[in-house]
Amino acid sequence: MSEQRYGEWVAVRRDGFVAELVLDRPGAMNAVSSEMARCITAACTALSEDRDVRAVVLTSTHERAFCVGADLKERNSLSDAEMLRHRPVSRAAYTGVLELPMPVIAAVHGYALGGGFELALSCDVIVADPTAVVGLPEVSVGVIPGGGGTQLLPRRVGAARAAELIFSARRVAAAEAHELGLVDRLAAEGEDRAEALALARGIAANSPVGVRAAKKALRLGQGLDLRAGLEVEDAAWRTVAFSGDRAEGVAAFNEKRSPEWPGE
Numbered sequence: 001m002s003e004q005r006y007g008e009w010v011a012v013r014r015d016g017f018v019a020e021l022v023l024d025r026p027g028a029m030n031a032v033s034s035e036m037a038r039c040i041t042a043a044c045t046a047l048s049e050d051r052d053v054r055a056v057v058l059t060s061t062h063e064r065a066f067c068v069g070a071d072l073k074e075r076n077s078l079s080d081a082e083m084l085r086h087r088p089v090s091r092a093a094y095t096g097v098l099e100l101p102m103p104v105i106a107a108v109h110g111y112a113l114g115g116g117f118e119l120a121l122s123c124d125v126i127v128a129d130p131t132a133v134v135g136l137p138e139v140s141v142g143v144i145p146g147g148g149g150t151q152l153l154p155r156r157v158g159a160a161r162a163a164e165l166i167f168s169a170r171r172v173a174a175a176e177a178h179e180l181g182l183v184d185r186l187a188a189e190g191e192d193r194a195e196a197l198a199l200a201r202g203i204a205a206n207s208p209v210g211v212r213a214a215k216k217a218l219r220l221g222q223g224l225d226l227r228a229g230l231e232v233e234d235a236a237w238r239t240v241a242f243s244g245d246r247a248e249g250v251a252a253f254n255e256k257r258s259p260e261w262p263g264e
């Protein structure tokens with residue numbers, strides 16, 4: 001297991017084909033300051049460029065929080081001009097997670113609120129433990145979900161449920177969050193990270209070319225009508241149909257052995 005730090009607040013731990021993107025600002029419950037946003041962006045840029053990373057788990061070192069959202073202390077001290085200069089910086093962090101080309105699994109325990117929940121929503125799968133409390137309370141502090149929440153939440157739970165959660169700013173405990181589809185898996189207490197890593201390892205055993213193409217089709221197809229979505233799928237199919245992974249996958253099946261993916 002190797003570890004690479006990105007600034008003071010973020011690390012990437014590697015274990016074979018799986019990478020862990022670690023939010024590590026425990027003194028502020030991982031609140032996303034402009035510096036933390038830069039650290040997240042730098043880590044996502046490095047991950048995006050690493051063809052050997054087949055799955056990512058987004059985790060937190062804080063015992064009681066995944067991430068509590070934008071740093072409201074910093075926000076309080078920013079002038080309007082500084083706030084405007086800050087937006088592209090924090091925007092890059094959220095789009096950085098959202099646009100990672102490989103599957104990303106969020107391991108959530110404790111508070112995932114505001115931008116913290118938006119980071120989780122930017123992932124493909126959310127694994128939570130019973131201590132998780134999620135929500136988009138931005139309107140209770142005079143702003144709106146600005147980390148993708150107004151677009152990602154309705155795509156996950158529907159427009160009406162998203163409206164109820166955003167307008168009410170309410171926090172949702174783990175069991176109800178799982179019932180509503182706000183989180184995808186409910187792990188045993190303290191096991192969110194282990195369960196997310198196990199899922200990531202399972203994904204990493206499959207064709208990286210196929211998995212990345214499938215993620216691209218899933219993402220591009222969201223919101224399209226069926227006919228347009230099938231065209232997206234057809235285009236994705238063509239990117240794998242003649243790949244080395246497809247040749248190796250079929251050969252390994254017929255030779256009754258495990259594939260050694262060329263990853264191209």
Ligand SMILES: CCCCCCCCCCCCC[C@H](O)CC(=O)SCCNC(=O)CCNC(=O)[C@H](O)C(C)(C)COP(=O)(O)OP(=O)(O)OC[C@H]1O[C@@H](n2cnc3c(N)ncnc32)[C@H](O)[C@@H]1OP(=O)(O)O
Nearest residue numbers: 031068069070071072073090091094114115145146147148
């Ligand atoms: C995907 C593509 C997207 C493309 C667009 C990208 C857009 C650009 C980016 C914009 C980002 C927007 C992000 C988001 O939309 C906006 C927000 O996140 S607003 C903030 C939302 N979060 C909250 O409202 C949570 C606030 N915190 C609380 O409610 C409570 O603190 C708690 C988490 C429930 C914990 O409560 P307690 O256990 O009682 O503990 P305390 O309240 O005493 O807190 C302990 C300690 O932590 C400090 N703290 C907590 N939250 C924050 C925070 N958000 N910022 C800064 N500091 C925080 C708190 O002040 C205490 O500090 P202390 O008093 O001990 O110094």
